[in-house]
Amino acid sequence: xxxxxxxxxxxxxxxxxxxxxSKQYPHKTKHVVYNKPYLVPDKNSxxxxxxxxxKNKKQSSEFQRVDRSLRxxxxxxxxxxxxxxxxxxxxxxxxxxxxxxxxFGYTVHDRQDPSxxxxxxxxxxxxxxxxxxxxxxxxxxxxxxxxxSVHFHALLNGYSGLLADSGxxxxxxxxxxxxxxxxxxxxxxxxxQTTDDIGRLGSYVTKYITKDMPLFAGKKRYWCSRGFDRxxxxxxxxxxxxxxxxxxxxxxxxxxxxxxxWMPLPLDKIDQQPLVH
Numbered sequence: 365x366x367x368x369x370x371x372x373x374x375x376x377x378x379x380x381x382x383x384x385x386s387k388q389y390p391h392k393t394k395h396v397v398y399n400k401p402y403l404v405p406d407k408n409s410x411x412x413x414x415x416x417x418x419k420n421k422k423q424s425s426e427f428q429r430v431d432r433s434l435r436x437x438x439x440x441x442x443x444x445x446x447x448x449x450x451x452x453x454x455x456x457x458x459x460x461x462x463x464x465x466x467x468f469g470y471t472v473h474d475r476q477d478p479s480x481x482x483x484x485x486x487x488x489x490x491x492x493x494x495x496x497x498x499x500x501x502x503x504x505x506x507x508x509x510x511x512x513s514v515h516f517h518a519l520l521n522g523y524s525g526l527l528a529d530s531g532x533x534x535x536x537x538x539x540x541x542x543x544x545x546x547x548x549x550x551x552x553x554x555x556x557q558t559t560d561d562i563g564r565l566g567s568y569v570t571k572y573i574t575k576d577m578p579l580f581a582g583k584k585r586y587w588c589s590r591g592f593d594r595x596x597x598x599x600x601x602x603x604x605x606x607x608x609x610x611x612x613x614x615x616x617x618x619x620x621x622x623x624x625x626w627m628p629l630p631l632d633k634i635d636q637q638p639l640v641h
């Protein structure tokens with residue numbers, strides 16, 4: 365397809381027509397092909413609109429906005445998990461009862477305030493990194509069964525703080541407690557991550573990304589450390605033939621094709637046009 369077909373001009377504004385987006389991860393490449401192309405303006409342009417479209421945009425339902433937010437958060441977490449290593453899955457709860465404070469030495473917190481709990485967690489993370497060195501994390505909040513109290517799920521990598529055997533096991537695997545965590549109860553499972561486990565690990569975390577989940581300040585659905593690798597993202601890339609892909613997922617708006625990076629691709633198998641509908 366000629367390069368000019370990826371461009372659209374309206375007056376003095378320039379846009380790129382997006383037919384597909386490709387993300388290259390360490391172990392695979394994912395191609396998202398849209399059923400209907402869309403426009404991306406350059407930094408000095410605005411999308412062409414009319415009053416009717418603008419009115420419809422303002423009337424966009426809360427359901428649609430939440431749905432977009434959920435998909436974006438899940439995609440971002442999957443990108444991080446697929447491009448980085450994690451060696452622990454953790455759950456952190458928060459104590460709200462003075463009795464537990466006396467019995468277990470826990471501090472007391474408002475378990476229904478995600479922002480307050482994030483502050484408590486942030487202080488613990490900073491103290492642990494100061495003591496044990498930098499480690500990576502992704503944290504996702506979830507409500508307890510009461511629908512009000514909040515706890516955190518987390519993926520960690522490189523945490524070297526002291527762990528204590530809880531005396532419990534899950535499928536033969538020891539469940540650990542984090543000795544330095546005094547804001548509530550904690551559990552750790554060691555992740556023996558293989559290539560086959562990477563995709564499942566991302567799915568395991570994103571299952572907590574739901575429309576009813578608690579939100580951090582700024583309506584954030586997750587919280588992570590800095591410095592994570594991200595996939596190489598390109599628009600309208602050359603896409604191999606469909607019969608070379610290992611997984612294909614179809615939705616109402618797009619189709620996802622997955623291609624393993626370790627599979628050699630003969631040059632004569634490459635199409636010279638993007639795959640479009």
